[in-house]
Amino acid sequence: MATTNKKVAIIVSILLIAGSLGYLALGNFGENIVYFVTPSEVKAFTPETYTKKVRVGGMVVKGSLKTQPEPVGLTFELTDGAATIPVAFQGIPPDLFKEGQGAVVEGQWNDGQTFRSTMIMAKHSEDYMPMELKRAGVELPKKDFMKTLDP
Amino acid sequence: MLNRFIRWIQRYKGWFGGAAAVCIFLGLYIGLFASPPDYYQGELVRIMYVHVPLAHTSTLAYSVLFFGSIWYLWKRDPLVDNACQASAGICALFTALALITGSIWAKPTWNTWWTWDPRLVSFSVLLLILGGYLMLRKLVDDPERGGRYAAILAIVGGIDLPIIKFSVEWWRTLHQPMSFSTRGVAISDDILIPLTLMSIGAWLLFAYMVMVRTQILYLTDLLHAKKGRLFSQTHFSQTSP
Amino acid sequence: MTGFYVRWAIMVGGLILLALMTFQQYQRDLSTISLATVLNSPATSKPVRIQGMVKSGTLSGAVDQGQATFELIDGPTTLPVEYAGPPLENIRELKTMVLIGHLDPATKTFKAKDTALINNFGFVAAAYLLTVISICWVLFAMSQRVMVLFKEIKDEKLYEPEIDPLGHNK
Structure with missing residues (x-):
């Protein structure tokens, strides 16, 4: 009895590992796994895909951020360099959300006009330095942001 | 009586543990007091001093497991098998902690505890592989056969290492790209010092923990073997005359 | 044996001291x-x-x-x-x-x-405490176990048959 249980457990664990490895190999090795789409790809959406829930990543265009007091919300533009889409969000954005920085938004390209976002995630870059250096204008060698959108 | 290597560990492991303690204490002190906050993330950057060392020590640990498994399949030295099992256990601990601290860092910076980002997924798969490895060892009754299967699993699972490493460069991710790359080092000295200290501390700590764990596994096996011989000898002496 | 516990007491004491110092500094600077x-x-x-x-x-x-x-x-x-x-x-x-x-x-x-800076050091504290406490706990258990095993191996008792191999007692 104990040995049968053990055999089942072994088979289950092997299946689990093989499954996760297979998922990795098939999902990530092809280009099927796309964590987010870019504004250019959103612009190419057809009416059938308007209601699909997607994540869009891009840079928040400087000077495009507008907030509304009632109900609390904001609108801004997201760009990948080639195309720009307007985004609307209701609620308070995360603290690290900022113009000129990356953001990934979840939501729908509802009417083909505005991206209605239900969640904003702030994408930060890989450079780290104290405020004094930043104010002195130091730039560390980081990856060009637009290149992180479309490797 | 004891294996030469186990005796070597017993003599020198203290140096590794001591060096790890010094590096980590110094790193914690600088990381928590003497280093400035980041221009963008503020105090939250301090989470990096635990998260990043944990994360790349766990990939180092898996590399040890990977090459150790190849060595074991080649030479079939049970002590190498013990060392592999030891690294797998420590690697699982570090991987789990790296995932949890990453999640704690992600909430206030990205605004989410978890997301299906390629880096996060591939790193979690590492934990799954290690879970499977340890389970396989426990479940197969014959330790020699279990060690062999587990070694094969560890070698196959090694495919995950380059995926983790380059996931942030190959695919679109929310996780930031590598700070150390061919582009240069994108971390200023004030922040680099505690990070380096904690990283060296984590490597030394891993080395120390693997040594102790290898000793435990070896000594347990030795005790089993001795008890086994004890039974057969006494049984023989009482039944044969 | 005593040396082991003394070392651990020093280490845990140092960590607690560090935690208290950090807490005080952040209380002062971020309240x-x-x-x-x-x-x-x-x-x-x-x-x-x-x-x-x-x-x-x-x-x-x-x-x-x-x-x-x-x-x-x-x-x-x-x-x-x-x-x-x-x-x-x-x-x-x-x-x-x-x-x-x-x-x-x-x-x-x-x-x-x-x-x-915004006072969000709860996240920082959580990450540090979790890591330090769990690693210390595992490390302590491991070091203690290896000590016991060495003692057991060297113990002569191992060579005395404690259990009757013929099973008369059970």
């Missing part, structure tokens, strides 16, 4: 008072720290040059702020800010001279 407290307290020239969110549609001024006026909200309380100080890199509407300055009692405006 803030609420907007309501500032409005109701008697006027002092001593700088205080306040935390609140920049109200939507109120931010104006040359942020890059370190000049800005806006309103800060904290629950039902609203406080107009005049900021003059270092350039404000990270300010925007609907963002939580910590400001250092004092209340002008005549105009009921907060004169801010600088910004400070």
